[in-house]
Every structure is written in C-alpha cells, then in structure tokens.
Amino acid sequence: MEYDLAFFTEMLGRTLALWWVLIPSIFLGLVVGAIPGFSAANTIIILLPLTLALEPEIGLTFMVGLYASSRMGAGIPAILVNIPGTAGAAATPLDGYPMTKQGRGQQALSMSFVASITGGLFTTIIALITLPWLSQVAFYLHSVEMIVIMFFGISLIATIAAKDTLKGLIAGFFGLMIGFIGTDVVYETPRGTFGFLELYDKVPLIPALVGLFAISEAFAVIEKQSIVTERGKAAMQEPGWAQTFEGVRIAASKWWHITWNSLIGLVIGVVPGAGAAIASFVAYQQSKTYSKTPELYGTGHVEGLIAPESANNGVTSGTLVPLLVIGIPGGATAAIMLVVLQFHGVTVGPDLFITSPELAFGPFTAMAVTYALMILTVLPLARYMSHITVVSTIYMAPIIISFTLVGSFVPRAYLFDMNLALVFGVIGYVARKTGYHVAAILIGVILGPLMETFFLRAMKMSQGDIMVLFSSSIGNTLWVFLVISLALPYIMNRRNGKREKAAAHDPYG
Amino acid sequence: MADDAGAQEKKPVSIGSELIIPIAALAFTLYYFYTIWNAPWTAQVAAFIVGSVLILLVVLILIKSFRQLSRGDGEINFDNLIEPRSYIPKRLTLLGLTIAYIFVVPWLGFTITTFLFLSLAMLVLSDFTKKRLILSLSATLSLGGYLLFIVAFKTRFPAGPFENLMNGLF
Numbered sequence: 067m068e069y070d071l072a073f074f075t076e077m078l079g080r081t082l083a084l085w086w087v088l089i090p091s092i093f094l095g096l097v098v099g100a101i102p103g104f105s106a107a108n109t110i111i112i113l114l115p116l117t118l119a120l121e122p123e124i125g126l127t128f129m130v131g132l133y134a135s136s137r138m139g140a141g142i143p144a145i146l147v148n149i150p151g152t153a154g155a156a157a158t159p160l161d162g163y164p165m166t167k168q169g170r171g172q173q174a175l176s177m178s179f180v181a182s183i184t185g186g187l188f189t190t191i192i193a194l195i196t197l198p199w200l201s202q203v204a205f206y207l208h209s210v211e212m213i214v215i216m217f218f219g220i221s222l223i224a225t226i227a228a229k230d231t232l233k234g235l236i237a238g239f240f241g242l243m244i245g246f247i248g249t250d251v252v253y254e255t256p257r258g259t260f261g262f263l264e265l266y267d268k269v270p271l272i273p274a275l276v277g278l279f280a281i282s283e284a285f286a287v288i289e290k291q292s293i294v295t296e297r298g299k300a301a302m303q304e305p306g307w308a309q310t311f312e313g314v315r316i317a318a319s320k321w322w323h324i325t326w327n328s329l330i331g332l333v334i335g336v337v338p339g340a341g342a343a344i345a346s347f348v349a350y351q352q353s354k355t356y357s358k359t360p361e362l363y364g365t366g367h368v369e370g371l372i373a374p375e376s377a378n379n380g381v382t383s384g385t386l387v388p389l390l391v392i393g394i395p396g397g398a399t400a401a402i403m404l405v406v407l408q409f410h411g412v413t414v415g416p417d418l419f420i421t422s423p424e425l426a427f428g429p430f431t432a433m434a435v436t437y438a439l440m441i442l443t444v445l446p447l448a449r450y451m452s453h454i455t456v457v458s459t460i461y462m463a464p465i466i467i468s469f470t471l472v473g474s475f476v477p478r479a480y481l482f483d484m485n486l487a488l489v490f491g492v493i494g495y496v497a498r499k500t501g502y503h504v505a506a507i508l509i510g511v512i513l514g515p516l517m518e519t520f521f522l523r524a525m526k527m528s529q530g531d532i533m534v535l536f537s538s539s540i541g542n543t544l545w546v547f548l549v550i551s552l553a554l555p556y557i558m559n560r561r562n563g564k565r566e567k568a569a570a571h572d573p574y575g
Numbered sequence: 576m577a578d579d580a581g582a583q584e585k586k587p588v589s590i591g592s593e594l595i596i597p598i599a600a601l602a603f604t605l606y607y608f609y610t611i612w613n614a615p616w617t618a619q620v621a622a623f624i625v626g627s628v629l630i631l632l633v634v635l636i637l638i639k640s641f642r643q644l645s646r647g648d649g650e651i652n653f654d655n656l657i658e659p660r661s662y663i664p665k666r667l668t669l670l671g672l673t674i675a676y677i678f679v680v681p682w683l684g685f686t687i688t689t690f691l692f693l694s695l696a697m698l699v700l701s702d703f704t705k706k707r708l709i710l711s712l713s714a715t716l717s718l719g720g721y722l723l724f725i726v727a728f729k730t731r732f733p734a735g736p737f738e739n740l741m742n743g744l745f
Contacts, residue, residue: 109728232639235632236633243625246622253614253618255614257618258603288666289659289662461709461712463700468689468720471677472730476724481733488674491673496592496595496596502596521621522620
C-alpha cells in the first residue's frame with residue numbers, strides 16, 4: 067500500500083466523519099483532565115465496556131480524543147486556582163497562576179489553549195511524517211541517556227531555587243527523599259514506609275499533587291477575599307473577547323517557542339516510561355535557560371506558561387509511536403489502548419501498517435482532528451472559565467478541599483490516600499508560608515523514583531561500574547548539553563553584569 | 576513611606592517556622608537511613624547520595640540561622656507561619672473539619688459527608704452569614720458530585736445511607 071497524499075486525505079475524511087465521537091470525548095476529556103485524580107487513563111478504564119463494544123476504529127478515536135483533551139484540561143485549574151489536574155501540568159502554575167492573580171486569567175487560558183492546540187497539532191503531523199525514524203528513538207535512549215534527561219528535569223529545582231538557593235535545594239532534595247519511599251526495584255526491600263503497606267508501591271502522585279498544591283492553597287487563600295488581587299479584579303471588570311484575542315495574538319507571536327518545546331515533548335513522549343511531567347519540567351528549564359528575560363519567570367511570564375503546555379501536549383502523539391510501531395505502550399493510556407486493540411484481535415507492531423493502515427494511522431489523524439476541533443470548541447470557553455477566580459474564597463476553599471480529596475481517593479480507592487493528601491497539604495502549607503517552593507518538592511517526588519529506577523538499571527547492567535554513565539555517545543552529548551544549560555545562565559548573568567557596569571562608567575553612555 | 580519600608584526590612588526573620596521544613600527533612604532522612612541500614616546496596620545507593628546532600632544543606636541552613644540569631648536578625652518564633660493571627664481560629668476549624676471529613680466519610684458516605692463539610696466550612700468562613708445560600712450551594716454541589724463521581728464515573732467511593740438508598744430506589 068502506498069502512503070501518499072490521497073491516502074492521508076482519505077484517512078482525514080474518515081476521521082472527520084467521526085465528529086460525533088470526538089466532540090463528546092473532547093468535553094469529557096476536559097472535565098476529567100481538570101479534576102485531580104480523574105486522568106484519561108482512569109476514565110478510559112471506567113468506560114471500557116463502552117469502548118470494547120464499539121468498532122476498534124471508533125473506540126480508538128474516542129480514546130485518542132479523550133486523551134488529547136484531558137492533557138489540555140489539566141492546565142485549566144493549574145492556571146486558575148494553582149491546582150494542576152495531572153502531574154503533567156505541574157509546571158504550568160509556575161507562571162500561569164501569577165497571571166491569574168494579576169487578573170489575566172482569560173488571557174493566560176487562551177495562551178495555554180493556543181500553545182496546547184498548536185503544539186499538539188504540530189507534533190502529531192511531525193509524528194505522522196517521521197513515524198519510521200521516530201520509532202527508533204526509543205532504541206537509542208537507554209537508562210544512561212534517561213538519567214541525563216532526568217537531570218535536565220531535576221535541574222529545574224535549581225532554577226526555581228534562584229531566589230533563595232538554600233531553601234529551594236532543601237525543598238527539592240526533601241522531595242527526592244520522599245520520592246524514594248517504597249520498595250527498591252531490584253530486591254523489593256521496603257524503605258521509609260513508616261510501616262504502611264499502602265506506601266510499598268511508592269508515594270502515589272495524585273495525593274502528593276492534591277496536598278502540595280490544592281489543600282495548602284485552600285488553607286492559604288482563606289486569608290484573602292478572592293484569588294485575584296484588587297488590581298487584577300479591576301482589570302477583569304472589562305468583559306469581552308479582547309483578552310482572549312490578545313492571548314491568542316501573544317501566543318501566536320511565540321510560535322518558535324511553541325514549536326521548540328512541543329518537539330521536546332514529542333521526543334520525550336516516544337520513550338516508554340517517560341511522560342508529560344518530565345517533558346514539562348525539561349521544557350520549562352530549557353525555556354528559562356535560553357530566554358532573554360529569565361528574571362521574569364515565575365512572575366507570570368508568557369514563555370513560562372507556553373513552554374510546559376506545548377511540551378506536555380507534544381507528549382500525547384509521542385506516546386502513540388512506540389505503541390503502534392513496536393507494540394510497547396509509552397504510558398498508561400497507551401497501555402489501555404493496547405488492551406482494547408488486543409481484545410478486538412488486532413496485533414500492534416510493524417505489520418499493522420500493512421494489514422490495517424486505518425488502525426495504524428487512524429490514532430494520529432484522530433489526534434490531529436481533535437486538536438483542530440478544540441480550536442473551535444475550547445477557545446471561546448476561556449472568557450467564561452476565567453470568572454471562577456473572582457468567586458469568594460469563603461466558597462472556593464471548602465470546594466477545593468472536598469473535591470480534590472475525592473480526587474486523591476479515586477486512582478487507588480484507598481482512604482489512606484486522603485490522609486496522605488492531608489499530610490502533604492500540611493507540608494505544602496508550611497512550605498508556602500516559609501518560602502520553600504512546593505513545586506520543587508513535587509519535582510523531587512515525581513522524578514526521584516524514576517531516576518533511581520534508571521540509575522539502578524544502568525548499574526545492574528554495568529555490574530556496579532559508575533563509569534557506565536559516560537559510556538554512550540548520545541549520553542555524553544546530552545551531558546555536554548546539560549553542563550552548557552546549567553552554566554549558561556551564570557555566564558550570561560556575569561556578561562550582562564559586566565556590560566551594565568561598563569555602561570555605568572561610560573561617560574558618553 | 577520610606578520609614579515603613581525600612582521598618583519592614585528590619586523585621587527579624589522568624590527562625591522557628593523557617594526551620595520546620597529542614598528539621599522535618601532531616602528527621603525523615605535519618606529515619607530513612609535507619610530503614611535501609613541492613614538493606615542490599617541497590618536499596619541504599621540513591622538514598623545515601625541524596626540524603627547526604629540533604630543533611631549537608633540542612634546543616635548549612637542551621638549555621639545560617641544561628642548566625643542570624645547571634646546578629647539579632649532573627650528570632651525564635653513562628654510568626655510568619657501563623658500570621659495573620661485573626662485567621663487562626665478559622666484555619667484550625669477548617670483543618671479540624673477536613674480531618675473529620677476523612678474519618679466520617681466511610682460511615683456517612685460521600686454525599687452526606689460532603690454536604691456537611693461544605694456547609695459547616697462555608698458557614699465558619701463566612702462568620703455564619705448567608706446561611707440559605709450556603710445550604711443550597713452545599714446541597715447542589717454534593718448532589719452534583721454524587722451524580723458525577725458515583726453515578727457517571729462509577730467511583731468506588733464509600734457508600735453511606737444516601738448512596739444505599741439511591742441504589743435501592745434505582
């Protein structure tokens with residue numbers, strides 16, 4: 067079979083004909099993405115009886131639509147109320163929430179939507195074109211290379227810690243230690259579990275996310291009338307679409323930033339076991355390192371919002387690549403898609419592109435159409451969604467606490483996880499009040515166990531030789547990039563300082 | 576104005592509250608080391624590296640705090656954690672209600688517990704004003720939550736009298 071323009075046009079037509087499946091899946095995805103705990107994977111599991119009953123092509127289209135839109139939905143509460151819907155959106159509030167506090171919530175949402183949609187659409191098209199080559203990426207990125215990629219993400223702790231290095235590093239390393247709770251990957255020895263069986267399988271991410279961001283935020287906001295500052299409220303008094311269009315214009319002007327960061331997401335997404343959280347942390351760190359205005363990050367900077375949102379949407383198409391090309395799911399949602407396909411007797415792998423090209427390419431065209439449909443369905447919502455931020459904290463705080471506690475219960479159905487969320491809430495509240503960044507703690511909790519797993523695998527393969535970390539050419543290249551990206555901000559700062567000094571002493575300046 | 580700014584700058588650092596996270600981190604690290612002391616090296620290596628760096632960082636912040644104390648730039652109190660003091664009763668009540676929510680939900684179920692939590696928490700935060708609005712909002716939200724989480728998403732949330740009654744009816 068020839069994969070020419072006529073073939074892809076026909077595929078696009080077939081997917082467009084399934085609009086009646088995609089539109090409900092988009093809205094469902096936005097809702098489940100926005101509530102912590104209700105990830106796309108959980109929802110697809112709940113709806114398995116429905117997806118299994120549908121034709122495989124229709125079932126896959128439904129799952130892909132839900133997956134892509136939930137990724138974007140997770141950014142909405144992250145921007146408006148400082149609560150990321152999933153770990154993949156954990157870097158979004160770093161700049162999204164300060165924008166909301168300034169009364170630019172509508173603008174921030176539309177920027178996030180544009181970054182997510184264009185980033186997701188662009189990487190889907192790139193994935194479709196480069197499928198045979200992209201599928202090889204997973205073969206070249208082994209434990210050693212993944213350790214370096216993890217360091218890119220973890221170095222974000224140092225970036226966050228820029229204002230108070232010591233406190234930032236303590237928060238990050240405390241997070242890493244919490245991330246090591248659970249059994250080790252080789253001998254399954256329980257470590258730091260306080261005797262709780264529920265912690266043997268590591269610290270669950272959703273209760274950590276809910277506690278550190280939502281519960282602590284709810285206890286902190288009761289001291290104010292609303293999330294938005296008085297100046298921000300005044301800025302929100304002018305109703306209309308102007309803020310939405312301004313957000314679209316600003317995001318469109320950062321097209322290169324969206325392109326670059328969504329490609330980071332695509333490459334990281336292709337690696338099985340990586341994922342949106344790593345991609346968004348790496349993207350944020352890279353974005354700040356190479357920015358002309360790094361000092362503005364964390365204060366409501368456009369680039370700081372666009373980078374993680376375009377990266378985590380770049381991941382969505384990336385996770386489909388190893389699933390369809392080599393039969394290895396790149397994440398939880400992809401694994402469920404594999405189950406559905408196997409239920410219908412479909413074997414994924416290279417043969418799928420010859421035997422059932424509509425199933426092999428279908429998920430990518432479905433993803434492209436989902437992102438295109440989201441421009442029409444989601445963008446207009448920014449104007450109305452942003453008004454949630456002016457709701458009084460008298461109502462907001464109890465609602466946040468009760469509904470996010472439910473969210474922390476959902477993934478594992480353990481009451482223990484609600485208690486855990488409260489413990490993380492107390493840690494988060496103390497951290498907020500005393501200047502320790504909760505995002506730094508969360509980065510540690512997310513990346514700590516992943517890095518340990520890759521590190522132990524590398525050490526096992528090398529029989530304990532630490533030099534294995536410098537044994538691959540791709541790994542060494544990544545190490546060089548890491549050193550450059552860590553050193554660059556200091557070099558630039560010193561250069562700028564010298565220039566400013568010289569300008570101050572220049573009598574003709 | 577300038578005097579105000581100067582006064583704010585001179586306000587001593589609240590050392591007691593600033594040391595809660597480092598002390599908690601140190602205590603947890605030592606406990607973690609205790610749990611892996613006799614474990615195979617695979618269970619130890621990453622934690623010993625990260626934990627050692629964390630202990631070093633905590634020692635550095637302790638030295639910094641002692642220097643602040645000796646210079647008179649800091650005080651041993653918990654001011655920046657508990658301020659504004661006028662909110663202490665509300666904050667503690669909200670914490671108590673949250674703990675009660677977690678402990679009561681296995682018996683009363685999601686819907687009734689959420690209704691009670693929302694109405695009590697909102698009433699406390701609003702100084703017991705707008706009672707009618709709060710009660711109707713709490714009822715709408717808890718019923719909406721029941722329909723969304725339990726009926727639509729089939730969440731395995733603890734069932735109480737309300738959920739059992741609905742199960743029996745439909």
